[in-house]
Amino acid sequence: MNIVVLDPAHGGIDLGARGTEGIHESDVVQQFAAQVRRALEGLGFQVIQTRDGNENPSFDDRSARANAQRGAIFITLHIASTGLAGTVRTYVLPETVSVRDPSGLIPWDQAQAPFVPLSRKLGDLVQTEFAKRFKGSPDTAQTAPVRQLRTTAAPAIAVEISSVSVEERADLDRMIPGVAEAIAHGVAAFRPSYVVPAMPGTPLAAQP
């Protein structure tokens, strides 16, 4: 595993969460993504972003960037409207029944199902790093049916930072280095344990 697909959420006409002083989620997540990218590249990871500018790819297009890679992980970045300011939460999909069609293929809309245990591990490692840096953040990853994660065939987590409701934009900017460092450390800790689940046509699981 050497590829991280980084997804700054929203974009284009979809501004995402909107806060005081004209803070837009779609704009702020790009700044977070830029720093997370630098931190990951500093540890030797190759980073692919789902958007570099103000575009708004569909959920499926964003997932496709990760699904086209073998052995990648996927991180979608969000800023919340609510929540305790200065905290960060990591979300993974709940455990789901993995269904394959008669040919052994996993349906696109259930692509995440075989990866949920790995996503949980990645999420917990990243959330542990957040808890060290941002007081009031949970110790472990939370589960939520996040749409973006469902179609992603890779260990996938959603990171949500609270919030656009801060008094000043500078409060969010101060969180950027800590968030970047936490994600990079969590991903680096996850790398040795990443074994790609066996897929149709592959008799054994591929080793990292």
Next chain:
Amino acid sequence: MSAKWRVWLGGILLAAVIGAALYFPALRRQVEKARNLTEKTAEQARRELLPPVPVNSGEPRVKAKMFWGSAANDGTLMPVTVELPLSSDPTLRAKEILNTLLAGPVDPEARTLPPDAALLGFYILPDGTAVADFSETLASSIPSGIQSEQLAVDSIIRTLQANVPKVERLKILIHGQEVDTLAGHVDLTQTFQVNRLGSEPTRPGVSDVLTAPIKKAIEKVKGATKRQ
């Protein structure tokens, strides 16, 4: 002008002043009253258009457990017990429960659903799957974010779970339509597990394998929504 006319003119002016002094406060009260009436929100007006949920006053008041946000604003839910005259009919009971949840707690900060959202319809299928149809404002007025959307859905699920055992799974529609997400994050294409009564667990993406009765119920909801 003769003295006589001056007296008449003075008298008329005095009468006008006295009349105005008496009339204007009454007029102002009427204007205030009219303004209060027209200041009703669009939501109030829309609520009046919706068919009222019949409350069976013959039913005894029972303790219902509602799940609203915790005062700590930490993204968790807190059970609050309220006394309600609840119907024994599961569908009516679910409507009454959800309308109470939508009405919100005493502390507006603990709300999990937007104040202007409304329940447009609720059906329970024979297999225990329920379909809840909410107004567009549930999606458009909820604060965008994973945490806030998850809290909204969880409050609906846990409140139904605590009060309507007949509901095993829940499908959420917005204005009669299946939607991808609530407000950009939480997946609404799935059905949510409410009460486990021996049925198979739900999973995301279940919309692709929706059974015929569920599809039929969704069509029924769509039809009902169009008629409103």
